[in-house]
Amino acid sequence: MISMNKVSKNYGSFQVLADCTTEVHKGEVIVVCGPSGSGKSTLIKCVNGLEPFQSGEIVVNGVSVGDPKTNLSKLRSTVGMVFQNFELFPHMSIIDNLAIAQIKVLGRSQDQAREKGSKLLERVGLAVQAEKYPGQLSGGQQQRVAIARALAMDPICMLFDEPTSALDPEMVNEVLDVMTELAQEGMTMMCVTHEMGFAKRVASRVIFMDQGRIVEDDSKDAFFEHPRSERAQQFLAKILHH
Amino acid sequence: MHEFDWSSIPNSLPFLWDGMKISLQITVSAVIFGIVWGTLLALMRMSPIAPLSWFAAGYVNLFRAIPLVMVLLWFFLIVPHLLESIFGFPRGSDMRLGSAMAGFALFEAAYYSEIIRAGIQSVPKGQMGAASALGMTYGQAMRLVVLPQAFRNMVPLLLTQGIILFQDTSLVYVSALADFFGAAYKVGDRDGRLVELLLFAGAVYFVICFTASRIVRYYQHKLKTA
Numbered sequence: 001m002i003s004m005n006k007v008s009k010n011y012g013s014f015q016v017l018a019d020c021t022t023e024v025h026k027g028e029v030i031v032v033c034g035p036s037g038s039g040k041s042t043l044i045k046c047v048n049g050l051e052p053f054q055s056g057e058i059v060v061n062g063v064s065v066g067d068p069k070t071n072l073s074k075l076r077s078t079v080g081m082v083f084q085n086f087e088l089f090p091h092m093s094i095i096d097n098l099a100i101a102q103i104k105v106l107g108r109s110q111d112q113a114r115e116k117g118s119k120l121l122e123r124v125g126l127a128v129q130a131e132k133y134p135g136q137l138s139g140g141q142q143q144r145v146a147i148a149r150a151l152a153m154d155p156i157c158m159l160f161d162e163p164t165s166a167l168d169p170e171m172v173n174e175v176l177d178v179m180t181e182l183a184q185e186g187m188t189m190m191c192v193t194h195e196m197g198f199a200k201r202v203a204s205r206v207i208f209m210d211q212g213r214i215v216e217d218d219s220k221d222a223f224f225e226h227p228r229s230e231r232a233q234q235f236l237a238k239i240l241h242h
Numbered sequence: 243m244h245e246f247d248w249s250s251i252p253n254s255l256p257f258l259w260d261g262m263k264i265s266l267q268i269t270v271s272a273v274i275f276g277i278v279w280g281t282l283l284a285l286m287r288m289s290p291i292a293p294l295s296w297f298a299a300g301y302v303n304l305f306r307a308i309p310l311v312m313v314l315l316w317f318f319l320i321v322p323h324l325l326e327s328i329f330g331f332p333r334g335s336d337m338r339l340g341s342a343m344a345g346f347a348l349f350e351a352a353y354y355s356e357i358i359r360a361g362i363q364s365v366p367k368g369q370m371g372a373a374s375a376l377g378m379t380y381g382q383a384m385r386l387v388v389l390p391q392a393f394r395n396m397v398p399l400l401l402t403q404g405i406i407l408f409q410d411t412s413l414v415y416v417s418a419l420a421d422f423f424g425a426a427y428k429v430g431d432r433d434g435r436l437v438e439l440l441l442f443a444g445a446v447y448f449v450i451c452f453t454a455s456r457i458v459r460y461y462q463h464k465l466k467t468a
Binding site for chain 2: 073078079083101150153
């Protein structure tokens with residue numbers, strides 16, 4: 001569903017991504033982890049073209065992301081994305097946040113869009129908040145709304161960019177629960193996250209990045225039990241021992 | 243000691259009101275056109291297309307480096323002749339109001355565009371990213387997500403600029419157009435009561451501008467607490 005072939009990107013002389021190659025099949029849940037500055041967020045943002053890249057190729061559902069002829073907006077409307085800082089639209093009510101792109105991008109009617117939105121809000125347990133504004137919700141609630149907003153577009157896959165990093169600790173689980181449920185329903189997902197518990201529960205594969213390179217790309221059991229690279233061993237030792 | 247004599251004011255109120263209408267007309271048209279044209283200039287300035295960006299930067303820098311009085315004079319002296327020759331208006335038709343409106347609007351757009359550019363840049367970058375990730379085009383993301391937030395943050399500044407603009411409309415006296423200030427001057431000159439009329443005009447400008455800036459402050463306060 002998503003295939004990357006030797007993707008490289010640099011800011012001036014600084015190499016952010018170097019020859020990243022991987023494949024995500026339908027229904028797989030890929031967790032991308034690594035130390036900060038390793039390029040994992042950049043990698044995931046390249047998938048829907050939010051970050052341009054200089055060389056290599058990314059193909060999403062048969063469409064080449066880097067091809068200048070590709071209609072990026074159209075491609076993006078089929079790929080859901082959830083951001084670290086939620087990025088709900090603060091000037092719209094929650095239900096309008098869910099409806100706006102359905103109406104303007106997919107051409108659904110106001111009623112259809114709101115109905116779909118309400119259903120998804122119910123699914124993430126926030127149906128009563130529909131008429132409120134993002135600023136009135138907690139971080140965890142906002143992130144669940146953001147997930148619902150992405151799902152409202154009926155995406156073929158979902159990208160998560162550190163979805164729990166900006167949350168207070170007690171709100172992390174409510175978001176992970178929604179993501180776990182989604183994974184169990186068979187959604188294809190690529191998640192940049194430090195939540196190794198989540199990775200152990202639902203990941204099909206784990207990608208470990210360091211200095212812009214994909215250092216490990218393995219099944220989760222292999223990754224957690226026998227990480228091959230020294231860098232991944234160090235990383236896991238640091239992150240699992242507290 | 244000068245003896246104040248206010249008696250010529252009551253009778254000339256209708257004339258002064260006509261002048262006020264001209265002042266308001268110029269202000270309102272310049273605010274509306276200035277914001278629309280200013281928004282386009284701001285978008286051009288931020289555009290990745292170099293010629294558009296250069297044009298907008300050049301426009302803004304040009305108008306911000308020239309005194310308003312001079313721009314108005316150019317418009318009074320040059321534009322009417324230009325219009326006459328282009329559209330075949332009868333020679334000598336009175337286009338002072340029209341050229342004043344155009345001069346103000348084009349001049350103010352330069353200032354508005356800088357306010358609007360700052361407003362757009364005050365919206366977090368992630369908002370554009372989120373809108374794009376949902377499949378919105380650049381235009382849709384700007385129109386539906388970024389600009390509404392930018393304008394909400396900018397309203398106090400835009401209104402304050404509007405108040406300054408209202409005061410600046412008095413500069414149209416250079417064309418002998420009877421705006422409020424011009425009308426007051428004419429009445430004072432006619433009756434030999436210039437000091438009284440100018441004091442009166444000053445008081446009126448003060449009351450209007452002070453009230454308006456209070457309203458802006460109230461709105462600003464409301465925006466902060468919302």
